[in-house]
Amino acid sequence: MSETEFTVIICTRNRIDVLRDTVELVLRRLSMFPNSWLVVVDNASTDSTSEYLRAQAVKNERMVVVHEPIRGLYHARARGIRSVRGKFFTILDDDVVPDDNWPGALIVELAQNPRIGVVGTAIDLLWERDRPAWMTERLARNVFGGPIPGRSICRFPLYPYGCSAAFRFCDFLQLYSAPERQRVELGWGAVSTQEAPVGGEDWDLAELYIKNGLAAITVDHVRVGHRIDGSKVSPAWVLQKFEGDGRLRIRYARLAGHSWLSSRVLILMAVFPVLWVLHTLMEGTGSSGPRGLTIQAYSCRARGLWRELLWGIRGVRYPFHLGG
DSSP: OTTOOEEEEEEESSOHHHHHHHHHHHHHHHTTOTTEEEEEEEOSOOSSHHHHHHHHHHHOTTEEEEEOOSOSHHHHHHHHHTTOOSSEEEEEETTEEEOTTTTHHHHHHHHHOTTEEEEEEEEEEEESSOOOTTOOHHHHHHHHOOOOOSOEEOBTTBOOOTTEEEEEOOGGGGGGGOHHHHHSOOSGGGSOTTSOOOOOHHHHHHHHHHHTTOEEEEEEEEEEEEEEOGGGOOHHHHHHHHHHHHHHHHHHHHHHTOOOOOHHHHHHHHTHHHHHHHHHHHHHHTOOOHHHHHHHHHHHHHHHHHHHHHHSOOSOOOOOSTTO
């Protein structure tokens, strides 16, 4: 498989502290694949990222640097996809450390089975400082990802983790930049400060393949480490993330034409009043330990579900098929 053509996409903005290590590691890996390229998308960085990338591109003819002035991971990834060369491409976050069999094992999965469109990996959390005492395993898995047991086929609302995944290049990818997606944009960089951030650009990319008859899978024999600086993670951020996840569950169901009425969603929405009372009591007494924070987190997720259901965006459907 060393002759297979593929591109690695890294999107970055003001992360020079971790970007250097990631770019150098990826370039070393790609040296074993003569028909591979690295595309780094500079998403309107204001630190020394641009200078570093220009210097690296001069030294590495298979490295291409492109600039996306509109901030947000969705815009950066769409720009990177438009720069892909070859039959396959992988997306890697700038703070991810892949195992030794990356990206070769992912490309093999795609090359050997034409019915697979997306292959995601397992994630191991690399705490660059001590993990906060209040951060339970359950909370960490919800906000950062985690292990994947075996091999599984993905579908709404469970998709491969977007921080490390491989894709087959297909014509329908042009729909990832369709006007409807510009109008109702997903992604943490695309929301106002008045609401919890709503992600989902990873979901939408995988769903494009699924709706066009290709499988999205996850495997656990390919793993990556996700660097996490515990000093930059706060309980308030976790609660905001949980509420955003609740909003995404309803919002993307509407955008992609899925039913949101799963039993888990209905139960969480039904117990929201109880969760919110407990949440308010804990805030008032200041006695929220790890268990209490978990209760508050699921209360915020339920609130996000209700807010999006009652007041969320309506009347827009994303296109998934060319010519129709």
